[in-house]
Amino acid sequence: MFTVFTFVLYAVSAVLSVWSIVETIRNRPAGRLLLGVTALLLLLLIAQLIVSIAAFGSSENVDPLLFFGYVLTAILVVGLAGFWAFAELSRWGPGVLAAGGLTVIVMIERMDQIWQ
Amino acid sequence: MNGRSRAKKKDAAIGIRSPYSAMHTGPGRALTAVYAIFALSATARAGYQVIREFDVAPIAYSLSVIAAVIYILATICLVIGNRTSHRIAIASCVIEFVGVIVVGILSFTHPEDFAKPSVWSSFGIGYGFIPLILPLIGLWWLARVDKRVRRG
Numbered sequence: 671m672f673t674v675f676t677f678v679l680y681a682v683s684a685v686l687s688v689w690s691i692v693e694t695i696r697n698r699p700a701g702r703l704l705l706g707v708t709a710l711l712l713l714l715l716i717a718q719l720i721v722s723i724a725a726f727g728s729s730e731n732v733d734p735l736l737f738f739g740y741v742l743t744a745i746l747v748v749g750l751a752g753f754w755a756f757a758e759l760s761r762w763g764p765g766v767l768a769a770g771g772l773t774v775i776v777m778i779e780r781m782d783q784i785w786q
Numbered sequence: 787m788n789g790r791s792r793a794k795k796k797d798a799a800i801g802i803r804s805p806y807s808a809m810h811t812g813p814g815r816a817l818t819a820v821y822a823i824f825a826l827s828a829t830a831r832a833g834y835q836v837i838r839e840f841d842v843a844p845i846a847y848s849l850s851v852i853a854a855v856i857y858i859l860a861t862i863c864l865v866i867g868n869r870t871s872h873r874i875a876i877a878s879c880v881i882e883f884v885g886v887i888v889v890g891i892l893s894f895t896h897p898e899d900f901a902k903p904s905v906w907s908s909f910g911i912g913y914g915f916i917p918l919i920l921p922l923i924g925l926w927w928l929a930r931v932d933k934r935v936r937r938g
Contacts, residue, residue, distance in 0.1 A: 694816075736834055743830045747823060754819065762815035769819045773827070 671785045672721065679718065679778050682711045687771030693764035700755040700763040708752040708767060711774070715745045722785075729785060737784045744777045805935045807867035809875070809928065814864065817927055820920065821861040828854035828905050835902070843902040849889055850904040853917075856882055860924065876928050883921040886910055890918075 686707050693704060700708075719741045726734065751770030755763035810818045832850040840847055856878050863875035890909035893900040900907045910917030 733838070735838060739830050739834055743826060747826065750822070751819065754815075758815060760812070760815070762812065765813075765816035766819040769816060769823060773823050777827075 671718070671782050672725075675714075675718065675721070676778065676782055679711075679714055680775065682707065682714060683771050683774045683778065686711055687768050687775065690764040690768035690771055694761050694768060697761045698764070699759045699761065700767060704764060704767065705752060705756055708748060708755065711771075712745065712748045712752060715741065715748060715774075718781075719745065732785055737781060740777050740781045740784065744774050744781075747773055747777075804868040806869055806872045806931065808931045808934060809867040809872060810864050814927060814931070817924060818861065818864040820916075821857060821864060821924070824905075824916075824920065825854065825857040825861045828857050831905070835904075839902070843900065843904075845899045846902050846904045846907060849885070849906060853882075853885060853905045856885070872928060872932065876925065879921040879924040879928065882917070883925075886918050886921070 686704075689704060689707065690700075693700065719738070722737065722741065726732070747770050751766050755767045757763075758766065808814065828850065832847065832854040835847045835850055860875055860878040860882070863871035863878065886906045886909055889900075889904070889906035893907040903912050905913060905917055909915060
């Protein structure tokens with residue numbers, strides 16, 4: 671996709687996943703900072719969506735249904751997991767975020783493959 | 787009085803909130819979330835495969851659709867969390883596990899029908915074998931919930 675931006679996406683979702691696993695093990699609900707990282711990842715994914723719509727004309731042989739299917743599903747996963755973690759006041763709030771974060775890492779990798 | 791009718795009486799006494807709602811509390815939350823993610827991603831993938839390239843591997847893609855439906859069913863049952871949905875959730879976990887095993891074997895014996903990957907082919911290797919492990923964790927968790935409900 672866009673190398674630097676993709677790297678940032680990987681980094682943020684990796685931080686989110688690791689931190690969420692740690693918080694689950696420490697038996698703590700999702701704090702404001704952790705929810706902040708989730709919101710950041712959500713914003714970055716929305717930025718990715720906007721940028722890829724703008725740059726779509728310059729890409730070659732990218733199936734829009736496949737690519738934007740992944741981007742939109744990732745946005746949905748992060749949004750729903752974040753909302754859930756906000757409402758959930760047990761260690762399983764971060765547990766849900768960890769599951770979402772790990773999924774998004776895989777999805778970013780797929781997006782990157784599809785774009786190339 | 788057997789365990790079943792005792793549990794039923796308890797359901798009625800508690801009213802709206804079934805003791806089976808423990809299905810989606812505690813660790814069940816993480817399980818429900820993972821099921822929801824699988825439901826979402828399997829549906830998205832199956833939808834794409836059917837729209838764009840159904841002719842390439844009709845058997846594999848039909849199975850993708852079935853897998854997606856099963857994941858959605860399991861997620862909904864975990865969320866509802868009553869006696870009936872507990873039963874249906876057990877059934878869908880069993881179907882999932884059988885599906886992963888059968889499709890896994892078929893994808894080795896009949897590779898021509900599984901030229902394109904689906905959630906369950908090669909025992910779910912494309913999804914880090916989670917499709918193989920998930921129904922087992924699901925069954926273990928559902929059995930634990932059931933045991934707790936019966937014990938009261």
